Amino acid sequence: MLLLLVALLSTHTYSQQITQPRTPSPAATVSQTIGISTVSVSYSRPAVNGREIWGALVPYGWNKQGFGNNNEAPWRAGANENSVITLSHDALVEGKKIPAGSYGLFFVINKDNTGEVILSKDYRSWGSFWYDAAHDALRAPIQLRTIPLTERLTYEFDNLTKTSGELELNWEKKQFPVKIEFAVDDIVVANAMEELKGPIGFTWQGYTSAAQYALQNKVHTDDAMKWIDQAVAQNKNFNTLRVKSGLLEQTGKKAEADQLMKEAVGMANEAELNTYGYQLLGNGQQDKAIEVFILNTQRHPKSANTWDSLGEAYAIKGDKKNAIVNFKKSLSMNPPDNVRANSEKYLKQLGAL
Template sequence: YEPSEDALQVEVDTKTIPHTEFLTYVFTDLSSTGATVALDWAKKQIPFKIEFDVSAIVLADIRQKLQGEAGFQRQNWEQAATFAMNNGGDLQEALGWINNAIEGQFFSSKTFNNMAVKAQILQKLGQKDKVLAMVPEMAGMANTNEMNNLGYMLVNMGENDLALKYFKINAKNNPANANVFDSLGEAYKIMGDRKNAIKNLKKSLSLNPPAGVKANSERLLAELGVVI
């Protein structure tokens, strides 16, 4: 036996298990970056953990693919930026990728969704002023659900007054939409305006909301001490 010829050496704590006739490999503790591999044979189990830097592997693959045919499609730049933003990638690189999706390339097209991704990246970079400068343009291109998302984005930024402005616009433009009144009521609740929160949450319930919206309105009203 020559230890220098080993392909792998791992220190493990063996476990006693019920008899296993055939050599068996079992994968447990599965995660997005690794797993525990257990070698079961006879009455012994030999477990060891394997891990990979999945984000680095995926980002390297993304960079390579964007240099080829995949780089001619806007959606691929959006997906690349989103992955980098959410998985510990270089935020400046992610910003460059989303900017390519938005403008400057023959495939570029500015949409609410890619503007929202850019806004999230800028927030992570601590550039709140640039995000706020984007808000009017984002509002101008937003549909009903996107306007709601814009409002919640502003709430998460601590811009409650500005968020309320867009929630109110959405409710005014969609008087039969239960979800927009649910969101408006939630915004008022966050701001401590109990009266208007109750008013708009009850309005949401009066519009025959979908189950999820109904449950949220009822939960918020209960938190405000209102018995339905």
């Protein structure tokens, strides 16, 4: 009985210890957003400390560790517990479909600078002592790179695009790159469908923003048309009609699109017309943009900004004479500082100031 009591007290005392700093391999977490998806890695950061790493501290190839289940195992890709990678959405990792979730992250390094990345469904174990290939979600070859000395093991993200990024483990003079990709447009649209079931689904702005995303990225046109019809039903205005016009044009219904855009322009305020004009400029439709900016000066002749925007459109088209006339018109109206600065900048470029 006394021995049992001592054992219980010892266990209780141990379990009540304070949280202390972890040395010499401190814990870390790194994350990266790609599209609206997140990739995060939780790991521990050992240091080189003058040691020989590859082929010594970290053996080449697959190795039995003499503990746990004693299977041939990869490197734990860090220290202490498993390094864990978490994907917020389904992804392609080195070209293979991987469901959203958390995975144990392991690597293999070979003498010829080739290697493998392994994602294991068993991510709660300590290190790779209990590694079991039966739990692999991914095993893919990678090509290691040589880098400047990195004293403490570090994960980072690089080579980011709209839909992809590269997770890189850097340690000593080796880099282990892993490409991760997301079907961003599909994820955004699927997320929009869920969001529209909530508060924003009661607003025309919510439906318009979803349709606008689909329009800009040329995806899910049928869904986008349903959304914008809902938005127009809630609030028929310049923005809702402009997006619907764009979708109609994208689906080959140009005459209908032009008629709807004409109606939208008739409803537009100064700021909306100005934004639309710059959108046309960005699409290379300079003459049409100039028509819109001229209309804005006619509707709002006392606004210096409308004349400045018209001058900018002429300058972009290469019509120096009309550009100078309109920039000077803007400056004559005592414009706000930002408008003045833009007009003066262009006039200097045109040699007229």
